[in-house]
Amino acid sequence: MLSMTTAAIDPDALRKKLFDAAAGGYCAFEGWVRNENDGHTVLRLEYEAYEPLAIIEGDKIFAEAKREFPFLHALCVHRTGMLEIGDCAVWVGVASPHRDEAFRACRYIIDELKVRLPIWKKEHYADGHSGWVNCERCAQHGRAGSPT
């Protein structure tokens, strides 16, 4: 199940929700805001999401992952708003009887989520500029047409 939050993500609290006496393997992934991208020094990241459709698409991704790599429990929390370097932007956790399903389902969920969810991130650079990630052509246009 996917949820969105504007508050700091608490991985330890989320992890505990996945405990199950039948689970032998647990895999977690966290996306952290890092200080560099494509040679630019990044100061902070701004995440915007359209939550109603993000939740629906997230449910589809979880259902696909469970069909492909049967697991016991999985959770994902994605944060939005202005994040600082080192902040956790997204957390995914999966518990399953054996480790293979936990690793594969966790990887599947984060991979799909990054390309399918209506979530956008804007990098704020040390040089004062900012740019939307993965939006090169509109960013080019933006640079030509408006000083955003």
Added chain:
Amino acid sequence: MLSMTTAAIDPDALRKKLFDAAAGGYCAFEGWVRNENDGHTVLRLEYEAYEPLAIIEGDKIFAEAKREFPFLHALCVHRTGMLEIGDCAVWVGVASPHRDEAFRACRYIIDELKVRLPIWKKEHYADGHSGWVNCERCAQHGRAGSPT
């Protein structure tokens, strides 16, 4: 770096040791004691290790993983002694600039660790019996020769 402990593993404290402003991806794996194996109800698991050689072999595994999937930081803690259902027996965490290396290095470390480190686990079953995992022939002999 691998370490061994007889105390409860604290994943949140370990995770914080991997923080790095240049890290964008973090992957963790935990092995939990589960209540069933091969159709037997398991009550608890006993881990035994030969620490001096486990540490040396662990260092080799980490060096291989870093060469293959360059990461920033990785840690592993393996617990020994008598563990109850739900206890964390092993924790592996990897932080890297991108998620691919974090996932792959984490998987490599746990996969290699399970087959190469001088660590043994004995399952204690609900029916009163116990058995060393992965030691079928000596277990057969044990059943025939001595009532361990």
Added chain:
Amino acid sequence: MKTITVRYFAMFREHAGVAEETLTLDVGTAADVFECTKERHGSAEPAGHCKVAINDEMADWSAVVSDGDTVLLFPPVAGG
């Protein structure tokens, strides 16, 4: 002519300068709506990299829009 409410996200919102506007357009499909907004606000992004939803349901660019629909324009995503 159809009355269409258009919602812009991320970079598209910044281009448009508004998050939402209601337009009277001579359009058949979601792709037509996208072209109209490009003429209006500018954007070099091809539809193939973007996504569209009609009334909160993901749709194809070839989907027909009806009078009164809300069309959501999503620039390329990058979660996580």
Added chain:
Amino acid sequence: MKTITVRYFAMFREHAGVAEETLTLDVGTAADVFECTKERHGSAEPAGHCKVAINDEMADWSAVVSDGDTVLLFPPVAGG
């Protein structure tokens, strides 16, 4: 004859009933030591599934043991 200290782990220790013993053996290699301990304490485990260390260094079964060496016998491992 060589004086060899043998250390047993996990199931091997349970078979032997001791964690360590010093034996006087007519042996050449680590594999010979393993065979002697099997005769002494029993075990159906083939050497191929097990590992051996000599004086705290992992070794091949074909490694020659010397008088005074400590040989560590590891049954199949299963960490994690």
